[in-house]
Amino acid sequence: MKRIHNAAELQALLASSQAASACSCSLGTCAGWESLSEYRWPADAQQLATLRDPELYEPTFEELHPQGTRYDAQDAPVAVSFFPYNRCDLWKCSTCQRHLLRYTEFGGYNVDPRVRAIDPCLTILD
Ligand SMILES: [Zn+2]
Secondary structure, X not given: OOEOOOHHHHHHHHHOOOOOOOOOOOOOXXXXXXXXXXXXXXXXXXXXXXXXXXXXXXXXXXXXXXXOOOXXXXXXXXXXXXXXXXXXXXXXXXXXXXXXXXXXXXEOOEEEEEEEEEOOOOOEEO
């Protein structure tokens, strides 16, 4: 699996494929982080890369919000080495062509898959 190390690599990968079109699949907008049950995950989504460092046992839980945004804000930056991006995989939906970041939030006995669609105009930081 291809690994993305920083903002420049993520930007290059996003730029190398087709621009996002209007959504026509089961995902909804997912402009900020949303819980997304397994059944809503598009069956034709393809994993492109991972942002996880395989050598880090526990990536940081620190978040990066230089503009004072919050975790689930639609305009929160994508900060590659910060939570939760540092544990995400990058996917692409074959139906709407959007790029999607996905990770699993573990809380108690719950496993909670979270998804955020990556809009090309979002700020991407290291
Ligand atoms: Zn889609």
